Amino acid sequence: MxxxxxxxxxxxxxxxxxxxxxxxxxxxxxxxxxxxxxxxxxxxxxxxxxxxxxxxxxxxxxxxxxxxxxxxxxxxxxxxxxxxxxxxxxxxxxxxxxxxxxxxxxxxxxxxxxxxxxxxxxxxxxxxxxxxxxxxxxxxxxxxxxxxxxxxxxxxxxxxxxxxxxxxxxxxxxxRGIGLEFDELVEVETVAGTAGRSSPAEKRTLPTDGGWGARAHRHILSQFDEWLAMDEADAIEALQRYDRIGEGKATAALNAARTNYEGLEAGNIDVHSAVYQIAQVLAQEVVAADNAPxxxxxxxxxxxxxxxxxxxxxxxxxxxxxxxxxxxxxxxxxxxxxPETFRGHEIAVEVTEGGLVELDTADHGGDSFTVEAGNQTVPEHVGVFLMARGRARKAQE
The missing domain is CATH 3.90.920.10 (DNA primase, PRIM domain)
Known part of the structure; x- marks a missing residue:
């Protein structure tokens, strides 16, 4: 400078x-x-x-x-x-x-x-x-x-x-979601065995009231909503893009989500093993989409x-x-x-690096515009911006 x-x-x-x-x-x-x-x-x-x-x-x-x-x-x-x-x-x-x-x-x-x-x-x-x-x-x-x-x-x-x-x-x-493990988000509850099973079972759910678990649940439910609204053949094809999900698992996951939608909506991702497997994969997408970098x-x-x-x-x-x-x-x-100090005036600058300027300016209807290299008369706030960024020098008035 x-x-x-x-x-x-x-x-x-x-x-x-x-x-x-x-x-x-x-x-x-x-x-x-x-x-x-x-x-x-x-x-x-x-x-x-x-x-x-x-x-x-x-x-x-x-x-x-x-x-x-x-x-x-x-x-x-x-x-x-x-x-x-x-x-x-x-x-x-x-x-x-x-x-x-x-x-x-x-x-x-x-x-x-x-x-x-x-x-x-x-x-x-x-x-x-x-x-x-x-x-x-x-x-x-x-x-x-x-x-x-x-x-x-x-x-x-x-x-x-x-x-x-x-x-x-x-x-x-x-x-930032660093080190976030899907299993740590899942709440496991022991429930009574179902008909034909005398041993207790485990019910796995995602919390819906906050935290990363709720973020994962929102994403999973939203994705299943999208698949359930699609033509079934297209939905099955979309599901098969995920690792280790074949046609059988894709079909089973869609059927389970459709028949147990209220449970899925409440956070129960254990409605079918295929749903749980897909939920694990979808949860990894949540970190990339929802973290604060x-x-x-x-x-x-x-x-x-x-x-x-x-x-x-x-x-x-x-x-x-x-x-x-x-x-x-x-x-x-x-x-x-x-700053108001730099509004309402024009100054002469020598533009050394022309190109796009996106600052609001009444002279250009608030839209971005392009400045050419060379001596220019511009609104002062534009000139200050260009000079501060090393794209212009102050010219003699």
Whole structure:
């Protein structure tokens, strides 16, 4: 990034901060703070091991220093400004989750556009929140758009803040479905023998009221609903695509599901051995479809630095936004995260990497458009985005 571009962005970030209201995280004075200034050269230099006492008022600091990025720690310490982690005196940490579109299995880098990547990341966010709300029952959660490629979720329930790395790793494994075994989801009940059998039998069911068992049950029931609605010959053919399911087992599974549908709906996957075998296979699909592909090191790291909501992301010029739950469905980061400071103006830039721009712009009806390489006059928020991402330089007006 050349000097003119860097100084322009630094100045406009400062303009944004002078007109913004920033709410620090709880216990802000117990946290480590760090920031990345607009330094010369291609690299970035992190300044960390700062306390709120060092920074002063956060809003004043941002308006004065105009940093490219600013972070605070998930951890709370006795001495947050100590120069080594061992000297800080760790007390406890928020539980932080990071969803990064670049790391999602469903994202195809080089094919998916930025907007498509963010949409897939939002889908993953909703699955993560389902785990945090329904499976764990966390109450103090904060959802944040990262300003870049995804979302952060901060959990500050007092009962989990003292968890150390290994305990946090177990939470990671759960939401990602790592090591999930089908037999561990199944509830086994001993029941009286049926006619002609004097010995007790075992009834195997999947729970329908929550957790991975309920997720597996929903998927299994949905798949059988689809097969039962098909022409039988087509359904039998579809079932035979599964390993070790021949025509006989496929036919038996369909007949058992049809005649014992209420039992299957109630979670009884033992209505026939073929149904149980197919259920085992279908359960493996659930992990791939319903897991939350979080960035594991972020959650397990009790000392992690995370972006400050209300700040600007130096790689996009978009705002790191704290989001209310009722806003999530309609939230569009490519429009809603554009700072008001950068709206309503046009600037001259030299585009060095042309191509698609998906930011909302009134000049293009809110639709994506293509910018050509060379000198261009564009809406300021588009220019800031392109410059922050290294796709343009500031041109002389």
């Amino acid at each position: 050349d000097e003119r571009t860097r100084e322009y962005l630094r100045g406009r970030f400062g303009d944004h901060y002078r007109r913004s209201s920033i709410t620090p995280p709880p216990a802000a004075n117990e946290r480590e703070w760090g920031f990345i200034p607009w330094t010369e050269g291609p690299g970035e230099t992190m300044v960390r091991h700062r306390s709120l006492l060092d920074l002063g008022n956060v809003e004043d600091f941002l308006a004065r220093k105009k940093p490219r990025h600013i972070y605070f720690s998930a951890g709370r310490y006795d001495d947050p400004s100590a120069s080594t982690m061992s000297d800080k005196g760790w007390r406890n940490s928020d539980l932080v989750f990071d969803l990064d579109a670049d790391h999602l299995p469903s994202v195809v880098l080089g094919e998916d556009t930025y907007g498509e990547m963010l949409a897939k990341c939002k889908d993953a966010l909703m699955r993560l929140l389902d785990f945090l709300d329904d499976d764990f029952g966390f109450e103090d959660t904060t959802v944040v758009f990262s300003g870049g490629r995804g979302y952060h979720v901060h959990v500050r329930d007092e009962r989990i803040r003292g968890l150390e790395r290994e305990a946090r790793r177990e939470i990671v494994d759960y939401v 979080i960035d594991e090191p972020v959650t397990t790291d009790t000392n992690r630095l995370i972006r400050l909501p209300g700040s600007l992301h130096g790689g996009s010029g978009l705002e790191v936004q704290r989001l209310d739950r009722d806003e999530l469905a309609d939230f569009d980061p490519l429009s809603d995260a554009i």
